[in-house]
Amino acid sequence: MTDRAAFLTRLGEALDRRPRDPVPRAPLLAEALVRRVAAGSLLVDRFLAEVAAAGGETARAPIAELASITAARLATLGIHHAILDADAERLGMREACDRAGIVLVPLAEAPEAAAGITGVVAAVAETGTVVLDAAPGTPRGTSLLPTTHVAIVLEEQILPDLIDALRLPGEMPSSRVWVTGPSKTADIEGVLVTGVHGPARWIVVVGTGSG
Amino acid sequence: MTAPARGPARSVDGEPTLFPRLPFEWRVRTEAFLADEQIQRAVGEATDVKDRGRRAACASAFGDKLAALRSHAADVRQHAIDHIDHYLEVFVQAAGMAGARVHFAVDAAEACAIALEVARSHDAKLCVKSKSMVTEEIRLLEAFEEAGIETVETDLGEFILQLDGDAPSHIVMPMIHKDRRAVSRAFVREIGGEQTEDPERLTAVARKHLRGIFRRADLGITGGNFLVAETGTIVVCTNEGNGRFCATAPPHQIAVVGIEKVVADLDGLAPLLKLLARSATGQPLTVYTQFLTGPRRDGETDGPETLDVILLDGGRSTVLARPDVRSALRCIRCGACQNVCPVYRKATGHAYGSVYGGPIGAVITPLLRGIANYPDLPAASSLCGACREACPVDIDLPGMLVALRADRVVARNLPRGKRWLLRALRSALATPRRMRGAQRLVSFLLGVAADEGMIRDLPGPARGWTRERDLPAPARESFRARWRRLQRGGTR
């Protein structure tokens, strides 16, 4: 196997650079060009409009009723099983699902027809994106394995622009995923089909008002 | 129940589709695909739709800022490439801190050997792979199959191609050349799918089949759209979610990534991610944009326990060493240049005899695999410039095609007829007197050959012209002759 020093030295030689040659700063982000949504805009409306444009179903609810409205919505969709991650539990989804008659199951035993209910670490108004981090209590599979993914977003979690999502504080988790829509393909003659590997149905609920 | 090993896909010339015998002559395939109405219709329609999607999405998102944004995105990529040794070092440090193992592969053989060694160390029997051009480039699947490790493509298009013993023909839409009937036949034959040609039903068949495989797989293989140096992160953009599955379900993961994918920092991703999906499919973002930084951490219950990253040179350092074509490495593989290219749309992907077709392929295939091996590709362009206009990172593709043509001239490797034609033209244009003489001669000869002002048959290297269309006869009097006549007559 090629050793790292030899490999990188070869590249430096191709570039006509010596190992200690200084590296100028990377180009600064041209925010005036790149940013599409400024802070202080009407973020909730924009966010939900973009979620819908990406093929998501949307709902909003005052924070006090967020869990019960979400659970009731799932019940009307005929969903009988749900998987919760730790964030969804914190938002009161366990009790709400019990009241709505939705059976909670662990991820490993869940039928595909279940709904995976997650919180988010942030959301992006520009594109209708939700940001999910892997961590103890928030596994990668909850938003991926079931046919329905429900993302619960608090109003104050909505960032204006993707730039802001790239600048979330703290170190990068093992897996961060930006989700913008249900799983999609157009591989067969360009016909759009949802639910290839991931969820066919993507529901985003925004809790409004202070928590 | 899974795809049987069957060796590399073969094309109409009997040669392996993406790795033909070299030097590769593209004409046999081009002419066959031009005559294939199904391929012409499928590729024409799909590229049209995506091209319109790109234009609409970029115009509505960026308006008159688009040109400046593309140039900014180009700067971000160029900076990283110009200091790639530095940024890879930074990447290795950061990825290592996060627990990933990073390997370096000078060429395809070494990359496959490393991947196999990793797979064997985990005693892997069944691998799942997400869509990745670089794994096509190194023929990873063939290497794994030869080693007896079953490996299944999980991108829907790539999965169908694998079942059918076929190969991708577009960077973003791998099975652009196939229609639903072909998919249906492959599913019925290979995985006992129901008789249907409905894309939704067909997709459901694939989903069910691949779910079973994901559950059993012990190794996931992905590519990477970007490497973020500062954080040691691999960015993977997909729409179907197979990339997520490959980084969620199996206990181990390998990511194979070309070295040129590195960017300095997360900020640098902003212009690139905003342009990538819009340029590829017209979406604001792909459905899933994953940022993978090391394997799963303490307390996490899914995701791979190990992550091995294989960084591939594979000829990229020779591109780095040439300042006139180095910026081809900026490419973010959006496929926009393919969708807009008149030549790609007619010749179609497999005519290029390589993993990368279209304008970017006509540039990087000869560079990565030797210009003498792909002598036709740089000439296979009308230099219309549509690719350059579409490229989100401002790669001067026509300029590079011209540079590669010049390589061929310097190597005295032009076909005889063409060399003769260009030399004759050069000599005729050397002085006004010779030009007048040549014009008179051509005008006379063609005038004699013309029938109602059109020449229908020409000999020698010009036969290619009249094989396809007539040639209007030259004017009886050139402009310069007319001007002299007027001057002599005193009116000028």
Added chain:
Amino acid sequence: MAPEVDLFVPCLTDTFHPRAAAATVAVLEHLGCRVHFPDDQTCCGQAHRNAGCTDDAAALIRRMAQVFTGERPIVTPSGSCAAMVARHAVDLVPGDDPDAPAVRSIAARTRELSRFLLDDLRLDVTQLGARWPGDPTTAAWHFPCHLRELGGDRAALQVLAGIEGLRVAPIPDAERCCGFGGTFAVDEPAISGALGRDKARSFLASGAEILICDESGCALQIAGTLSRLGHRPRLVHFAEVLAESLGLAIPGEEIVP
């Protein structure tokens, strides 16, 4: 004071479409220019540059720079040759070469005709006073790919819009190459031919009676393809349309039709 201009007539235009060049003279003179035609000129070297014959192209561009001395704008009725001189010529001659200043000079002075009319002469198309001679009709305009290198917008189309009695629209799918591409047309006849047929059919489907094509190479490709398909529509350069609509005598036309 009448602006003085040098006329550059590319080799294909000179050989196949001299009337376009003569009409260019008529239009420029009508708009008050004094037109000079340096008759030592031959070619800009575009075909050689595109074919990768860099040395030949450099020799031709040096030659052109030695012919077009002085400060006058260099006007040409071809977008691709204008792009060759304005965009690519300087790359063919090293910056410290004795010919480099002259090459930079022609690069800075070279203009495609329609751009020259709008940008330099500031032509007001609403005041053009041009009327199509004969019955009102429709024309389809061909977008030559090389305009992309000159800013991409469609100056000729703007000028043509000022002509009464002539409705001009781009050929449908305007921005798709007609497949000419210089040596490409003979290097890759099958693809070039297929693209030419697409373009010809787009023109036929447009129902227009006249085809306006400002690029000699494209004109050979499209007219030759239409002819092979059994069609012989009138094909003209926009300078010819303009000269005819302004009722101008085209120099040399008295004797040679």
